[in-house]
Amino acid sequence: MTYTDITKKHEKKKRFSKPREKVNLFITKIRATLLLIFWEKTGLKKAINWLKIWFKKVLDKIYQLYLYLFKINSFVFVLRILTVLFWLAAVSMLLLDTITVALPIYTDSLGTDEVLIKALLWVIFDLLAAATVLYVIVAIFVEEERSRLPTIAIVQIFLILAGLLLGLPNSEDSVYVGFALLFNFITIVFAYFSFVALDDQVKSLTQFRKSSKVFFRNRMGKIGLVILVVLVTLAALGPSITRYEADDMDLANIHEGPSDIHILGTDKFGHDTWTVLLDSLGISLLVGVVAGSLCVLLGTTIGVTSAYIGGWVDTILMRFADIVLVMPPLPLMFLLASLPFLLGTIHWSMIAIIYVIVFWPVSAKLIRGQALSLKQRTFIHSAKASGASNRYVIFSHLLPNVFPLMLTMIITSMRQAILYEAFLAYLGLGDPLNNSLGLMLQAAQNQFALASGYWWLIFPPAIAIALTTLSFAFIGMAFDEIVNPRLRKR
Amino acid sequence: MGLWKYILKRLIFALVTYFVAVTLVFFIYHVMQGDPTYIYSGNVHIDEDIPDSTRERWGLDEPLWKQYFIFLRNLLQGDLGYSFFKGKPVMEVIGETLPWTLLLLGSAFIINGILGILLGSLVAWRRGSKVDATFVLTYNVYNAFPLFFVGMLFIALFGYYFYIWDFPIYFPLLGAQNPLSYRFTFIQQVGDVLWHLAMPLTVLVISGVLGWSWFMRGNLINVKTEDYIQTARAKGLSENQILFKHGFRNALLPVITSIGMSVGGLIGGSVLIESVFNYPGTGLLLLNALLENDYNLVQGAFIIIAGLTLLGLLIAEILYGFIDPRVRNA
Numbered sequence A: 001m002t003y004t005d006i007t008k009k010h011e012k013k014k015r016f017s018k019p020r021e022k023v024n025l026f027i028t029k030i031r032a033t034l035l036l037i038f039w040e041k042t043g044l045k046k047a048i049n050w051l052k053i054w055f056k057k058v059l060d061k062i063y064q065l066y067l068y069l070f071k072i073n074s075f076v077f078v079l080r081i082l083t084v085l086f087w088l089a090a091v092s093m094l095l096l097d098t099i100t101v102a103l104p105i106y107t108d109s110l111g112t113d114e115v116l117i118k119a120l121l122w123v124i125f126d127l128l129a130a131a132t133v134l135y136v137i138v139a140i141f142v143e144e145e146r147s148r149l150p151t152i153a154i155v156q157i158f159l160i161l162a163g164l165l166l167g168l169p170n171s172e173d174s175v176y177v178g179f180a181l182l183f184n185f186i187t188i189v190f191a192y193f194s195f196v197a198l199d200d201q202v203k204s205l206t207q208f209r210k211s212s213k214v215f216f217r218n219r220m221g222k223i224g225l226v227i228l229v230v231l232v233t234l235a236a237l238g239p240s241i242t243r244y245e246a247d248d249m250d251l252a253n254i255h256e257g258p259s260d261i262h263i264l265g266t267d268k269f270g271h272d273t274w275t276v277l278l279d280s281l282g283i284s285l286l287v288g289v290v291a292g293s294l295c296v297l298l299g300t301t302i303g304v305t306s307a308y309i310g311g312w313v314d315t316i317l318m319r320f321a322d323i324v325l326v327m328p329p330l331p332l333m334f335l336l337a338s339l340p341f342l343l344g345t346i347h348w349s350m351i352a353i354i355y356v357i358v359f360w361p362v363s364a365k366l367i368r369g370q371a372l373s374l375k376q377r378t379f380i381h382s383a384k385a386s387g388a389s390n391r392y393v394i395f396s397h398l399l400p401n402v403f404p405l406m407l408t409m410i411i412t413s414m415r416q417a418i419l420y421e422a423f424l425a426y427l428g429l430g431d432p433l434n435n436s437l438g439l440m441l442q443a444a445q446n447q448f449a450l451a452s453g454y455w456w457l458i459f460p461p462a463i464a465i466a467l468t469t470l471s472f473a474f475i476g477m478a479f480d481e482i483v484n485p486r487l488r489k490r
Numbered sequence B: 001m002g003l004w005k006y007i008l009k010r011l012i013f014a015l016v017t018y019f020v021a022v023t024l025v026f027f028i029y030h031v032m033q034g035d036p037t038y039i040y041s042g043n044v045h046i047d048e049d050i051p052d053s054t055r056e057r058w059g060l061d062e063p064l065w066k067q068y069f070i071f072l073r074n075l076l077q078g079d080l081g082y083s084f085f086k087g088k089p090v091m092e093v094i095g096e097t098l099p100w101t102l103l104l105l106g107s108a109f110i111i112n113g114i115l116g117i118l119l120g121s122l123v124a125w126r127r128g129s130k131v132d133a134t135f136v137l138t139y140n141v142y143n144a145f146p147l148f149f150v151g152m153l154f155i156a157l158f159g160y161y162f163y164i165w166d167f168p169i170y171f172p173l174l175g176a177q178n179p180l181s182y183r184f185t186f187i188q189q190v191g192d193v194l195w196h197l198a199m200p201l202t203v204l205v206i207s208g209v210l211g212w213s214w215f216m217r218g219n220l221i222n223v224k225t226e227d228y229i230q231t232a233r234a235k236g237l238s239e240n241q242i243l244f245k246h247g248f249r250n251a252l253l254p255v256i257t258s259i260g261m262s263v264g265g266l267i268g269g270s271v272l273i274e275s276v277f278n279y280p281g282t283g284l285l286l287l288n289a290l291l292e293n294d295y296n297l298v299q300g301a302f303i304i305i306a307g308l309t310l311l312g313l314l315i316a317e318i319l320y321g322f323i324d325p326r327v328r329n330a
Helices: A003-016 A018-040 A044-069 A073-109 A117-131 A133-141 A144-167 A175-195 A198-217 A219-241 A273-309 A311-326 A329-337 A348-375 A378-385 A390-426 A437-446 A455-483 B002-031 B036-040 B050-057 B064-076 B090-125 B130-144 B147-164 B186-224 B227-235 B239-277 B282-291 B295-323 B325-329
Strands: none
Touching (some): A018 A044, A073 A117, A073 A144, A117 A133, A133 A144, A144 A175, A144 A273, A198 A219, A198 A455, A219 A455, A273 A311, A273 A390, A273 A437, A273 A455, A311 A348, A311 B239, A311 B295, A329 A390, A329 B239, A329 B282, A329 B295, A390 A437, A390 B147, A390 B239, A437 B147, A455 B130, A455 B147, B002 B064, B002 B325, B090 B130, B090 B186, B090 B282, B090 B295, B147 B186, B147 B239, B186 B239, B227 B239, B239 B295, B295 B325
16 A cells, blocks of 8 residues: 555545534534633633632642741651650550450350350450550651651551451440541541651652642543542431431331432332432442452552562462452352351441452452562662662562552452442342342332332432442542553543 | 473362362351251151251261261262252252353353454444443443343333333243243244343343453553554554454453453352342352252352353363463463
């Protein structure tokens, strides 16, 4: 084919697309006039531009203030003392929780038929979380360890969450755990700003800015984020924006369609669908977030360990992962969920744990691959050659580079966890005591909702699941672009 | 020979994995307290010594390790035990359901593979066009809904409302065969089976095709940015030649590895679909056995399902060994 042939082809294509161009021109004209009327004439454009500029100015000022303040040594010193105080507060809350709530439950159960191993695990994890305070004492004397304090605080929050999960449903009553979580969260923020060197802070801030720019350039990411924020606020506000409780029964209005008394109608027992929907949305999101993040965290730990140590540890871990990986996931989940000692009291936290057991190999394998390829890079070799310890290489070079991939996987994993929870609940293997979206669908199916025309029982939960998973998928795709620059549109 | 060594290695790994799975499912159900012969309790028509004799007959009074070896020996002879609920050997119960699962899975697998790869390469090659945008949106929206919900919609619309509205064609609500199908001629029977298969297969195939083509699309997009595609274009090859000779072949390799992995997901999907459409396959059997605490049957069904998955994986890996010589030497 010669050059002229190719140009002729192009011309043909152009001629074909001419009428479409006319339509496009027409559409752009209409859009421009509409924009002129509603966007510029109303002054909306000016206002939003002004807001944007103002926001940027304020951000800039905050940034300047931040740079100024954090160069003063006494300010940082006060912050550090506050951090330690908050840490101590969290630890004391955990100890209180252990002594007044968790231990009595365990010791009371000792003589009886069912020894509550869950309560013992709860105690152990609480104590482990409290023990992280020992690291603070180390950090007071050893200066190099101080920059690692935020990480330790994050470890602590996960230990608390693990204790909470294992202690459920008993630990839901304990107020102390909530306070401990709150204090711990404050500790993380304070520890980051007071113990990490200012240069590193600025570096990670600019990195964050760059990534968020890529994220917000993606339209799907933006849409996903908005949907997710709306859903989370709805679920969090849940009881306060509905007129009923989730287990209220309005027996006068059974199988009523949407009306001004019940926004989304009622079911066979007179439950208000809107209330139940918000309640179950919260549980489903909780299962998704907990299961998804725990799964990837476990996978990352195992993947990085096996890639970094190598040798027979690597072989054993990966063979084990292979074995779990090739088993069919849903039947395996059935098997675990139906174990008799679980079936009586299966709680949503158990479903999260089952999800973690079944799906950790997926993330472990991917993270291991990434970590292996990182291990061969020159910067790791040179760090090792200049005498860096293994811990330093893992925490300062390996983990930060694996982190973006981890984030993407957490998002996809959350989406999958929500779907699998719905599957299990639909098939009758879920948590029967708490509402969840899958359970709502199962109940609707049992009431022959589609055949009888009760659309308000079946579409709201389905659409809620779809919106949740869709938002996670969109956010995941936007994250993918941050991780993999090849996907970005140039 | 690298190839034979590779195949042998894969075979041994598959056998070890299968052994672990079998051991796992055995111990999960035997460490638990409980006794299958409790099913006879409260039944006044049964002699008092029947539970004891049953226990003796099936070796339930032996220590655990002995039971395990008896179980292994029986498994090697193709005997999966006895379902106390159905009153039949497990093998017989599974034998009735397995053909339906194989029919559903096999046809879904073949259609998924062919259509998925074709659609994926089409969409990836037209990346950024309207076809691609529609595909991305369809994939995300369809996968956002749980599979069983789509199944429910299908049943309600094509099974129930089409019948109510007197449409010329409507599909059955449940089952894999007409209960009176033994009276039909052979061709009528085949038609009946296909008619019952249509809806579950469609639901399974739509999600499968979308998933496969999503994967293929990702691969082909990655391949498209490689340097050798640029070189091929610079040589003056036509777009079709580049697509089929350079892009398609290289993008296909990871897809073939993922065939094996997809079998597990497909089986999970088929379990859901079977339970929604009441299709009498092994997945539905497993689920019902779980809900009835019929442990021997659960064991048997899980062993068969895990075996199917492993078999699919093994075939895919051997296929990959034939196609890509690099794997053999690794």
